[in-house]
Amino acid sequence: MTAPGRRSSTFSRLLRHGFTDPSAAERLLEGAELAAVRSDPVLLDALGATADPDLALAGLVRLLEGQPDATERRKVLDTLTAAKPLRDRLLGVLGASAALGEHLARHPHDWQALVTYEPQDLHPGVAEFERGLAEATDPVSLRVAYRRCLLSIAARDVCGTTDVAQAAAELADLATATLRAALAMARAAAPEDAALCRLAVIAMGKCGGHELNYVSDVDVIFVGETADGADEQQAIRAATRLASHMMRICSETTVEGSIWPVDANLRPEGRNGPLVRTLSSHVAYYQRWAKTWEFQALLKARPVAGDIGLGEQYVAALEPLVWKAAERENFVADVQRMRRRVVENIPAAEIDRQLKLGPGGLRDVEFAVQLLQLVHGRSDTSLRSGTTLDALGALAAGGYVGRVDAAQLDAAYRFLRSMEHRIQLYRLRRTHLVPEGENDLRRIGRSLGLRTEPVDGLNREWRRHAAVVRRLHEKLFYRPLLDAVAQLAPGEARLSADAARERLVALGYADPASALRHLEALASGVTRKAAIQRTLLPVLLGWFADSADPDAGLLNFRKVSDALGKTPWYLRLLRDEGAAAENLARVLSAGRLAPDLLMRAPEAVALLGDGDGGSGGLEPRGRAHLEQEILAAVGRADNAAQGVTAARGVRRRELFRTAAADIVGSYGTEASPATADQGALVDLVGGAISDLTAATLAGTLRAVVREGWGDTLPTRFAVIGMGRFGGHELGYGSDADVLFVHEPREGADEQEAARAANTVVAEMRRLLQLPSADPPLLIDADLRPEGKSGPLVRTLKSYEAYYRRWSLVWESHALLRAEPVAGDEDLGRRFIDLVDPLRYPADGLGDEAVREIRRLKARMESERLPRGADPTLHTKLGRGGLSDVEWTVQLLQLRHGRREPGLRTTRTRAALRAAREAGLVTDEEAATLDEAWVLATRVRNAVMLVRGRAGDTFPSDSREVAAVGRYLGYGPGHVGDMLDDYRRTTRRARAVVEDLFYGT
Structure with a gap:
């Protein structure tokens, strides 16, 4: 009987070594089987190093109990204590697998199968496993021999002698040897059938891919042919009998259990099709009837047993079809749908525990890799591996994956x-569900080296890796570039010189020779950069060609790539991030403005991605956000000039963001179809540029005040937006119409305040007009009282006195668009309170005022329309153009604004909606005017985007006018339709203007 003190000491030692039931372990150690070694600390340490010390100890005792006599037991113990490699192997297996422990009992x-520890034993192949199975003569002995071989694989696996990929490959090689042994048994049982046919066994799935699990169906396809002149039907029947017998030998349960099911359901027509087909029958099926998933399955096809020559013929015959599968209609979408269906069919109770099929599981990796292989492997044979990790490595080496x-x-x-291996190894059962029991999780965690907190550590690591898989699966599997690459012909996807020249001509490139030089510069060489470019360019060429000037698109792409060629994120962004590549192609081929902005700051390419990296994507930033960024930049600058330069840099970047959003919304991409509501794009551009201009002026004002006066100017100062600026309707080339107002601070000298205000205005205008690579921002103050002859800045009292005594009707008209945009907010509000009675007169407009506005409009039409301009195509002053619509709406505001609150807005479209809601115009009239105003604004924006300079009429150059048409949604050859539609839309608007503006 054990003394209490000793018992307590042993109990504690067992706990420290990881035993969860130290009382039971102590009883086993006290048993006769371990009497000779129970006090040996080496044994206890070795047991404590296993995944489950309790399980390992119980398995060791059962192994010793199973020995035929004391001599054999002693032999086990002596070898166990003397040889560390054997000790680690044997106890490692016993602590990880109850099923293999039962086999040893x-x-x-069979424990002696683990004794050998030679270098050549580390990575056995098919030949070694065939020798290990050679003595098997029937299904029962085959199972015993199979488990004996499995022991050695498991021992190397749990001891870390092999990694998981090597273990999976060994399991596939053992399966190959087992299939060969089973087929040999079937042939021996029916020699007459064996004489009639040639039979090849093709491994599919994980066995074919050399990445088998411990317990998995072994997927196969059978190919049969005649032998010795036998009748084909006879031969196929004989081959079918052999194949069926081979499957039974492997699959059926005996006193030694089963090996694994042999599954032939991946064959043509599945379980409804014949088990064995001839090679020609297989080829005919795949040529005519096979579905997308069947070609995906053939990625892993590998001849493993039977007539290897016939098997190789099968693979060679079907390989070309596999690598054409990506050209099938809706190929990418079909593969993506199939993956979604797999997830949808997982029972709700299992989805969070599914290691294989669930989101973030093994199948997410496999599907993503296989899809990339099938798309890019058509032209890159280095990707054609059936092994997932090898294929992933090749995809990375080729630049297809970061x-x-x-x-x-x-x-x-x-x-x-x-994890999957350890879960299956325990009971040698086919499962992919993570167990829920604490003991099971503890064993798995310890087997993976997580010893401190095995359960928590396992769950943490599992969830972390699953999250990575899910994120990267979504990124790679649903990559927009994939579908575009899949639609290319095989020659096009490789960009050989001849294929590229032919494709450039077919796509409409005007100068194929120059384009080829650009391609050569971008894609030649063996660098990773060139490899990624070779993936991108075939698709980009098609996107450039979907514009009016594909040559300019390719040239611009080369310029951006040259500028960012050494930047690691650039090509990765285009390859990996959503629609970034397509967005860039649209932007670079849409005209001059956006590429010019991008060339000045190529890093703005990052804006074209999905926006999850902090750049915000193409969604324009709000005024508050912009102002905060610009004011912070000004605060860091050493002087006013540097502060304004920083503000202009932000403006340049944000102009590019807005232009890119406009182009992408107009052209549409796969990820973002063309916006149906053109008015929404007009509002987006007008609002974004107006907010950006306001923020830039605020930053410039802060820079000037900070340098000249520190924190406080001796007078309050505000900038009032006028015209399109005040109406939130600025275009890419618009000047900023403004008024300046100031009010001396309490106790300040009025003359000093006036000098300060004038100095501020002069400095703001000077700094914003300094020569720079950034787009100019011109401040226009001509709408101030007395126009160009009046002072640039007035006090609020001066404005009040002027408007009370001298204000003309045109000034009331102009003030309809007045809105504070920068400076002292309270002063800006008080200015608006001052001018509201002028722009929304209590009694409306008198007849004389109405006549005066009509005279002003008529004079403007006759005097300001450029000589020779076509009045039917001039967007600003032409028939039914911007001025027609705006003056009509503004006359309604002047006449009815006091009575109708909705009309008190600076925005044309909002005022038009309010007039319709108030019954001042009909629905049809409002819709006609709105359509014309939106269209004219879009044309002006298009001209600026295409030409890089402002214009109020359609370009005369054929390529430029075609680019305007593409922006407006008109395809090649439809420029005439665009002009006809413009004339028709504005003619209808002019008829409404004649009625509403010039009528009674």
């Missing part, structure tokens, strides 16, 4: 496969 001599992404996927896949 039933076959007590190296960091590939490394993360590789690590996650290895971890998840290791």
Whole structure:
């Protein structure tokens, strides 16, 4: 009987070594089987190093109990204590697999299979496993021999002698040897059938891919042919009998259990099709009837047993069809749909525990890799591996997947496969569900090296890797570029010189020779950069060609690529991030403005991505956000000039963001179809540029005040937006119409205040007009009282006195668009309170005032329309153009604004909606005017985007006018339709203007 003190000491030691039931362990150690070694600390340490010390100890005792006599037991113990490699192997297996422990208890001599520890034993192949199965003569002995071989694989696996990929490959090689042994048994049982046919066994799935699990169906396809002149039907029947017998030998349950099911359901027509077909029958089926998933399955096809020559013929015959599968209609969408269906069919109770099929599981990695292989492997044979990790490595080496992404996927896949192996190894049962029991999780965690907190550590690592897999699966599997690449012909996807020349001509490039030089400069060489460019360019060429000037698009792309060529994120962004590549192609081929803005700051390419990296994507930023950024930049500057330069830099970037959003919304991309509501694009551009201009003026004002006066100017100062600026309707080339107002601070000298205000205005205008690579921002103050002859800045009292005594009707008209945009907010509000009675007169407009406005409008039409301009195509002053609509709406505001609150807005479209809601215009009249105003604004924006300079009429150059048409949604050859539609729309608007503006 054990003394209490000793018992307590042993109990504590067992707990420290990881035993969860130290009382039971102590009883086993006290048993006769371990009497000779119970006090040996080496044994206890070795047990404590296993995944489950309790399980390992119980398995060891059962193994010793199974030995036929004391001599054999002693032999086990002596070898166990003397040889560390054997000790680690044997106890490692016993601590990880109850099923293999039971096998050793039933076959007590099989432990000797673990004794050999030679270098050549580390990575056995098919030949070594065939020798290990050679003595098997029937299904029962085959199972025993199979488990004996499995012991050695499991021992190397749990001891870390092999990694998970090597273990999976060994399991596939053992399956190959087993299929060959089973087929040999079937042939021996029916020699007459064997004489009639040639039979090839093609491994599919994980066995074919050399990445088998411990317990998995072994997927196969059978190919049969005649032998020795036998009748084909006879031969196929004989081959079918052999194949069926081979499947039964492997699959059926005996006293030694089963090996694994052999599953032939991946064959043509599945379980409804014949088990064995001839090679020609297979080829005919795949040529005519096969579905997308069947070609995906053939990625892993590998001849493993039977007539290997026939098997190789099968693979060679079907390989070309596999690599054409991506050209099938809706190929990418079909593969994506199939993956979604797999997830949808997982029972709700299992989805969070599914290691294989669930989101973030093994199948996410496999599907993403296979889809990339099938799309890019048509022209790059280095990608044609059936092994997931090898294929992933090739995709990374070829630049199709980012190296960091590939490394993360590789690590996650290895971890998840290791978990799957440990789960299956315990009972040798086919399962992919993570167990819920604490003991099971503890064993798995410890087996993966997580010893401190095995359960928490396992759950944490599992969820972390699953999250990585899910994120990268979504990124790679749903990459827009994939579908575009899949639609290319095989020759096009490789960009050979001849294929590229032919494609450039077919796509409409005007100068194929120059285009080829650009392609050569971008894609030649063996660098990773060139490899990624070779993936991108075939698709980009098509997107450039969808514009009016594909040559300019390609040239601009080369310029951006040259500027950013050494920037690691640039090509990665285009390859990986959503619609970034397509967005860039649209932007670079849409005209001059956006590319010019981008060339001055190429890093703005980052804006074209999905926006999850902090850049915000193409969604224009609000005024508050812009003002905060610009004021912060001004605050960091050493002087006013540097502060304004920083503000202009932000303006340049944000102009590019707005132009890109406008182009993408107009042209449409795969990820973002063309916007149906053209008015929404007009509002987006007008609002974004107006907010940006206001923020730039605020920053410039802060820079000037800070340099000249520190924190406080001796007078309050405000900038009032006028015209399109005040109406939130600025275009890309618009000047900023403004008024300046100031009010001396309490106690300040009025003359000093006036000098300060005038100095501020002069400095703001000077700094904003300094020569620079940034787009100019011109301040126009001509709408001030007395026009160009009046002072640039007045006090609020001066404005009040002027408007009370001298104000003309045109000034009331102009003040309809007045809105504070920068400076002292309270002063700005008080200015608006001052002018509201002028622009919304209590009694409306008198007849004389109405006549005066009509005279002003008529004079403007006759005097300001440029000589020779076509009045039917001039967007600003022409028939039914911007001025017609705006003056009509503004006359309604002047006449009815006091009575109708909705009309008190600076925005044309909002005022028009309010007039309709108030019954001042009909629905049809409002719709006609709105359509014309939106169209004219879009044309002006298009001209600026295309030509890089402002214009109020359609360009005369054919390529430029075609680019305007493309922006407006008119395809090649439809410029005439565009002009006809413009004339028709504005003619209808002019008829409404004649009635509402010039009528009674």
